[in-house]
Amino acid sequence: MLSKWGRIPTVSAPRTARARVRAQLTSEIADVARTHLATGGAAALSLRAVARELRMASSAVYRYFPSRDDLLTTLIVDAYDALGEAAEQAEAGVARTDLRGRLHAACAAARDWALAHPHEYALLYGSPVPGYAAPEATIGPAGRVGTVIVGIVRDGLASGALTPLPGSVDTIDSRVLAEFDLTDDTVRAARLVGAWSGLFGAIGFELHGHTHNIVTDHVAWFRAVVDTHADALALP
Amino acid sequence: MLSKWGRIPTVSAPRTARARVRAQLTSEIADVARTHLATGGAAALSLRAVARELRMASSAVYRYFPSRDDLLTTLIVDAYDALGEAAEQAEAGVARTDLRGRLHAACAAARDWALAHPHEYALLYGSPVPGYAAPEATIGPAGRVGTVIVGIVRDGLASGALTPLPGSVDTIDSRVLAEFDLTDDTVRAARLVGAWSGLFGAIGFELHGHTHNIVTDHVAWFRAVVDTHADALALP
């Protein structure tokens, strides 16, 4: 537990009182940072401001997060998880056989979350931060939304509601295809990734104002976009 | 010429020698800033560093750009224009009747430009910069790529190669619809905006690494995504 986190003490086992208060303070810092992020965006997130609000010296924060970027990473992971969970929960609330409804639910939940947390969303799907290279820790949670919509298709194929689309393309990694039982449906797999990216493209456009003065009813437009992708995936 | 540019002297008419050298220096500053932006990204763009490279005091730069954000705005407008021009030129090189080919050309050009100028692209379609609100000056150039792909559909409708899609939705601003002769084809209009956002979603996903370890052949995948949108638009 010191590879990328430097020689910062472990957090995992809060057995001692010290470890407990440490975990407490760590999450407290992250919480304050999250509110700062939510109000001012990533650029307005200042370690010193967080420290000030917590009435501690700025240098003390470095005992908990080796750098501002590490704080950001924590926030990013949390955000990915929150977004993923929102999509998962929404999708889980729809009848398993209603494939299109499940897609709509997941996508709408992602959009709702993005509208509710614009700055955090921008952190996830906007430009990568400064000299920031997405650390390993983010790749897992980052895929949760994608996993949800892939799961819909997989269920459809497993139940026979969907049959593989004709043709075959070699664009998606074979291990990924195998992981999601899409080896025999590569065309649909490519379109799935396309739908995934299109989903966040649409959300990003709305969020960043690119559709301002163009789209008047974003809810309906978003539904239409998702429907288009559902058509491309041949969801019933 | 002093509304948003403060009381900075006009640049428009370089009649006097002074105005000429002024225009010269202004573009020189922008050029240096552009290279800094291209190498380090928007966050690494420092007015002082630009001034240093130009061997002038940092305060002198403020004679030309009232603030760092104004410098950034100039760069953004230029980038929008460069991207738009790339798409326009590529699209113009395809036979007018080949609607799908025109779409592919425009989209591929946009992708190529984005890959060649990742930081500038991130500035346009990534998260909005810090406390930065897109000024009026950017909205025109920002639409150029969209205008290109809308033009393809309009040409198709005008020539009779395309017929309006059945149905009617009220999601797109009526003035925009009228401007592009799409009043009677609202379903296609909505999908057009969807394709537009999907295009940049796909490019952004590739650029920001979201498809890393998932998509193996980005050229082919991107073509597939564009083809999906072309299908949705019923391009022959």
Next chain:
DNA sequence: GCATCCCACAGAGCAATGCTCTCGTTGGTT
């Protein structure tokens, strides 16, 4: 031709940032 005026530039300065280093204190372990 001279006086005037305004633009351009430099330099100092302010508030703020991320991060480092040092130094005293304190909690937990042996």
Next chain:
DNA sequence: AACCAACGAGAGCATTGCTCTGTGGGATGC
């Protein structure tokens, strides 16, 4: 009881965006 690692505070460094003040020079008016 003694020790050590963790902890927190404060000062300090380099950097940033931006403002203010002073000064020189080229363009302009008479």
